[in-house]
Amino acid sequence: xxxxxxxxxxxxxxxxxxxxxxxxxxxxxxxxxxxxxxxxxxxxxxxxxxxxxxxxxxxxxxxxxxxxxxxxxxxxxxxxxxxxxxxxxxxxxxxxxxxxxxxxxxxxxxxxxxxxxxxxxxxxxxxxxxxxxxxxxxxxxxxxxxxxxxxxxxxxxxxxxxxxxxxxxxxxxxxxxxxxxxxxxxxxxxxxxxxxxxxxxxxxxxxxxxxxxxxxxxxxxxxxx
Amino acid sequence: xxxxxxxxxxxxxxxxxxxxxxxxxxxxxxxxxxxxxxxxxxxxxxxxxxxxxxxxxxxxxxxxxxxxxxxxxxxxxxxxxxxxxxxxxxxxxxxxxxxxxxxxxxxxxxxxxxxxxxxxxxxxxxxxxxxxxxxxxxxxxxxxxxxxxxxxxxxxxxxxxxxxxxxxxxxxxxxxxxxxxxxxxxxxxxxxxxxxxxxxxxxxxxxxxxxxxxxxxxxxxxxxx
Numbered sequence: 001x002x003x004x005x006x007x008x009x010x011x012x013x014x015x016x017x018x019x020x021x022x023x024x025x026x027x028x029x030x031x032x033x034x035x036x037x038x039x040x041x042x043x044x045x046x047x048x049x050x051x052x053x054x055x056x057x058x059x060x061x062x063x064x065x066x067x068x069x070x071x072x073x074x075x076x077x078x079x080x081x082x083x084x085x086x087x088x089x090x091x092x093x094x095x096x097x098x099x100x101x102x103x104x105x106x107x108x109x110x111x112x113x114x115x116x117x118x119x120x121x122x123x124x125x126x127x128x129x130x131x132x133x134x135x136x137x138x139x140x141x142x143x144x145x146x147x148x149x150x151x152x153x154x155x156x157x158x159x160x161x162x163x164x165x166x167x168x169x170x171x172x173x174x175x176x177x178x179x180x181x182x183x184x185x186x187x188x189x190x191x192x193x194x195x196x197x198x199x200x201x202x203x204x205x206x207x208x209x210x211x212x213x214x215x216x217x218x219x220x221x222x223x224x225x
Numbered sequence: 226x227x228x229x230x231x232x233x234x235x236x237x238x239x240x241x242x243x244x245x246x247x248x249x250x251x252x253x254x255x256x257x258x259x260x261x262x263x264x265x266x267x268x269x270x271x272x273x274x275x276x277x278x279x280x281x282x283x284x285x286x287x288x289x290x291x292x293x294x295x296x297x298x299x300x301x302x303x304x305x306x307x308x309x310x311x312x313x314x315x316x317x318x319x320x321x322x323x324x325x326x327x328x329x330x331x332x333x334x335x336x337x338x339x340x341x342x343x344x345x346x347x348x349x350x351x352x353x354x355x356x357x358x359x360x361x362x363x364x365x366x367x368x369x370x371x372x373x374x375x376x377x378x379x380x381x382x383x384x385x386x387x388x389x390x391x392x393x394x395x396x397x398x399x400x401x402x403x404x405x406x407x408x409x410x411x412x413x414x415x416x417x418x419x420x421x422x423x424x425x426x427x428x429x430x431x432x433x434x435x436x437x438x439x440x441x442x443x444x445x446x447x448x449x450x
Contacts, residue, residue, distance in 0.1 A: 046314040064329070066290045089374045096332035099372045103328040104289070107321035111296035139371050143364045147324045148432040149314045225371035 004028050004114035005161070006105045007056065012188045013208060014120035014164055017176035021163045024179055027117030030112055031056040034101045036094070037067030037075045042196040046120045046187040053185055062104050067197045071095045074190060081190045083201035089128050090203060092190055098131035102140050102160065109158065110150050117144075118161045125169035126213060127203050137162055169211030177217060184220035197224035229253050229339035230386070231330045232281065236271030237413045238433060239345035239389055242401035244279045246388045247343045249404055255337055256281040257327045261319065262292030262300045267421040271412040278410055287329050296320050299415060306415045308426040314353050315428060317415055323356035327365050327385065334383065335375050342369075343386045350394035350436060352428050362387055394436030402442065409445035422449035 003028035009015045022029050031051040033044055044061060051059035072094040072117050073079040079091060098121065104135045105117045121132040130136060141160045150156035164172050176183065188208045189198035198205050212219035230252035234240045247254050256276040258269055269286060276284035291300050297319040298304040304316055323346065331344045346357040355361060366385045375381035389397050401408065413433045414423035423430050425448045437444035 020322070032376050055290050060293060062290060062293055065287055066329075066332060068285060068287055069329075069333040069336050071332070089378065093374050094332075095335040095374070096372055099328040099331060099368060100325070103324040104291075104294075106324060107291060107296075107319075110320040119404050128373055131372040133371070136368070136371040139368045143324060143361070145369055146358070146361040146364050147321055147356040149318050149320070149355055150417040153314070 002089065002115060004112055005116035005118055006030050006032055006112065006114050007070045007118040008101055008105055008120070009033050009047045009051055009059070011043035011050060011118070011186060013176070013183055013186045014122055014172060016050045016054065016181050016183070016186045017165060017179070018118050018120035018180035019050065019056060020176060020181050022161070023055055025114060029056045030108065030114065031059040032105050032108055033059065033061040034099065034104060035061050035063045037065050039074055039077060040187065040190050041190045042192040042194060043187045044195055046185060049185045053182060060108070063160050064088050064100060066094060066097070066100065069077050069095070069152070083199070084212065085206070086203070091132065092127065092203060096131070098136070099140065106144050106148065110156070113150070113156065115156050116159055116161050118163070120164050121162050122164045122167065122172065124167060125207050127207070128129040134162070134165055168214070169207055170214035173211050174218060193224050197222045199224065204220070206218050227340060229255065229337055230341035230343055231255050231257055231334045231339050232343040233326055233330055234258050234272045234284070235345070236268035236275060236278055236411060238401070238411045239347055239397060239410055241275045241279065241406050241408070241411045242397050242404070243343050243345035243388060244275065244281060245401060245404035245406050246305055246385070248280055251253065252341060254281045255283040255333065255339065257330050257333055258284065258286040259329060260286050260288045261322065261325070262290050264299055264302060265412065265415050265417045267417040267419060268412045271410060271421055274410045277439070278407060285333070289325060289329070291319060291322070291325065294320070297417060306427050308424070310431070311428070314355065317352065318354050321356070323361070324365065331369050331373065331383065335381070338375070338381065340381050341384055341386050342389070345389050346387050347389045347392060348396065349392060350432050352432070359387070361380060362390070383405050393439070394432055395439035398436050398440040417447050422447045424449065
C-alpha cells in the first residue's frame with residue numbers, strides 16, 4: 001500500500017502535471033476531483049479525461065456544495081470573474097477551498113491506506129491565494145497526522161506532496177511536456193464554456209498564456225473568442 | 226460581526242449543549258450541519274429542531290458524500306455498528322470527519338466574517354476518536370489562520386471553541402439542563418430509526434445513558450425496543 005497516493009485533480013494544467021509526476025515517482029494514483037459548485041464545470045470533465053490519459057487507477061468526484069456558503073466569484077454566479085489584474089487576494093478566492101479538498105483527500109487516503117496526498121499548489125506564478133503557500137501545507141500535514149486513526153495508531157504517516165510549489169508556470173509546462181502531458185485536455189479558465197473553451201481574460205487564463213509564452217511552446221488552449 | 230459564531234450542530238446531546246453555551250456567551254449563532262451520508266439520518270432532523278429551539282439565527286445543512294469513500298460503519302451500510310464496547314478506535318470512526326466538518330465551518334465563518342467556530346468535541350466520555358483531542362483542535366486552529374484570506378489580511382483571527390472538551394458526559398448534561406436544553410429533541414444513537422428512536426446498545430447510546438445516570442436526571446431518550 002505504501003506506493004498508493006491520492007492526487008487532487010482539478011482538470012487544470014497544474015494538477016495534470018502533478019498527476020504525471022506522481023506516476024513517474026512510482027505511485028499508484030487514485031485521482032480525486034471535488035465538485036464544489038464551481039462555475040467552470042468543464043474542468044470536471046477535463047479531470048476525467050486527464051485521469052484516464054495519465055493512468056490513474058481510478059477517479060472519483062466528491063460533491064460538496066460550497067455554493068451554499070457563497071463568498072466567491074467561482075461559486076456565486078452573482079459575483080463576476082475579474083478580467084483585469086487585481087490588487088491583493090482576488091474575489092476568485094474560495095473560502096477554505098484547499099482545506100476542504102485536502103480534508104476529503106485525507107479521508108480517502110486513510111480508507112485506501114495511502115500515505116501520500118499530491119496537490120498541485122504553486123506559490124510562484126499564482127493568484128496569491130493563502131491556501132497555496134508552503135506554511136499552509138505544512139500546517140495541514142500536521143493536522144492530517146493528528147486527525148486520523150491510521151496516523152495515531154502508527155500504521156501510516158501522511159505526507160502532503162507539492163511537487164510544483166517552487167516552479168514557475170513555464171517550468172511546470174516544460175515538466176509536464178517532458179512527462180507526456182497533453183495540455184489540450186486540460187481546462188484552466190475560471191469561466192470556461194461547456195465545451196471547455198477559455199475566455200482568455202481571467203487571471204487563470206493570463207497565468208496560463210504567459211506560461212506557454214515563457215516556456216516557448218505552442219499553447220493548445222481553445223478560446224471561445 | 227465579532228459576536229458571530231458558526232456552531233457545528235449534529236443533532237446530538239453534545240452539540241446542542243454547545244449551541245446553548247455559545248448563545249449564553251453572547252454569540253449570534255449560525256448553525257451548520259453536515260450531511261455526510263451518515264446512516265443515522267434522524268440526527269439531521271434533530272439538528273433542525275435544536276437550532277430552532279435554541280435560537281440559532283439560521284441553520285444550514287451542507288451535503289458531502291463521504292459514503293463515496295467508505296471506511297466506516299457510519300457511512301457504509303455493509304459494516305455493522307458494534308453493540309458491545311470495542312478495544313481501540315472503533316469502526317464507527319469516520320475518516321477525517323471532523324477535519325472535513327471544521328473545514329466547511331471555516332469557509333462559512335469566513336464568508337460571515339465570524340471569528341468563532343464552536344464544536345462539541347469531548348475528550349473525557351468519548352469513543353477515542355483522534356479528531357476529538359485538544360492537540361487536533363489546536364492544529365486545525367493553526368490551519369484556519371493560515372488558510373484564509375481574512376486571517377492573512379488581518380481582519381479576522383479564528384478561534385475554534387470547544388467548551389465541552391474537559392467535561393464528563395454527566396457534567397455536559399447538567400450544563401445543558403441549566404441552560405434550558407430540551408434533550409428530548411436530540412438524537413445520539415448511531416442507528417436511530419426514522420422517528421429518532423434509539424437502539425440503546427451502540428457506543429453512543431451507552432455513553433448517553435451512563436451520562437444521564439451519573440447526572441442523576443431522567444433520561445428522555447426514546448428507545449425502539
